[in-house]
Amino acid sequence: MKNLINFLIRYSVVFLFLFLEVISFTLIVKNQEYQKSVFLSSSNVVVSGMYEWSNSIVEFFKLRTANDNLSEENTSLKNQIINLQNKLSTLKPERSDSVHFRIPPEMQYQFISAKVINCSTNKLQNYITLNKGAIDGIKVDMGVISDEGVVGIVKMVSTRFSGVIPILNPKSDISCKFKRNNYYGGLTWSGEDYRYANLTDIARHVELALGDTIITSGFTSAFPEGIPVGTIEDFKIKESDAYYKIKVRLAVNFRTLSHVKVVNFLNFQELKDLEKKSEQ
């Protein structure tokens, strides 16, 4: 017994070392799953608060480009409004006195605008933190887009902040298709370059061309159909392969990401319930 105690005292540092390493390792392994504890991540209020403060300084220098983007988007939206108004006026019935019911088209998607307060692009697993959370109506699994294209999917939500898994993370797998011929595949990231990702599952009989546009497929409720993802930069196929290896230049520049929109699919719950029922 005395020997045992002596032994324990003598090697207490080693035990402490092993104990701390086991704790760290458990944290890493647990962290591999999506359910990260919101408390110990950058969605935490204190940490996010600090990032928001630091971001408010950095953002000042980005105002110019942000303004340019906003005004560009503004113009294109205005153009759309004018086009739609023209179309509407041609469709209106000529007799204005008749009782006429028009059922408004169903509003399927709404956008919640948010600001990126922390974003990494150089890790093998990148994450983004947004300054909006459950209070603003953000829920897990909502899609995130910017004016340029698809950004990622919300994976953690706290009261005021939320964490996004961007395309630049091996865990993300976004379903996309070609604008030209509707063949669809999954978009994955190899961990090398923040400008490129890979498109998989495109069979060899599909006709491709460099520069083809890739958009979201709309199969998942996270994104509406037709949000730009990127363009084909390069593709390869060996004689023995059944699928193309396609390198996609991403539409979004993650280095300069600042303002994003979170996609709120209004019938999300209904769709999910239905899918659950049909699986049974």
Place this chain on the structure above:
Amino acid sequence: MPTVLQNIFSFILLVLVQVLVLNNIQFLGYIDPYLYILFILVLPVQMPRWFLLILAFTLGITIDIFSNTLGMHAFATVFIAFFRSGIIKLFTNIEEGNNPTPSFYTFGVSSYIKYVVVMVLIHHATLFMLEAFSFTHIWILLAKIMLSSLVTILLILGIQSIKTK
């Protein structure tokens, strides 16, 4: 207790510099300097090892919380903290009873450089291997370890050579 205060101050300063400045350096995608381990490097030689381990864990987990890599920095930092005294004994011969703070002046230039290089390499190698968690992109991994270590080592030696005494 000026040294204790000084160390608390340097802890906070290093964490801030790391998360607000260095984590945003994205040069070629390969260079990710982790200057914060300077805190572990400059603690007095004879500091109780258990206390050193606890400090290393606290430092690592703080960096982790800020950079969304729960556990990785803690693991790597505790790892180098554990082997620190062995590495110091390997490169220097400090007499019993002396308790110097590692620097160019107390270790000698060449021993100090060796000490910094070995510590930083071990830390970065552990960290990047944990981050990758596989050897599929082994060349990217090695390049990242080498380039980032180089930048960290240069930063640390630069800071230490500016310090007087």
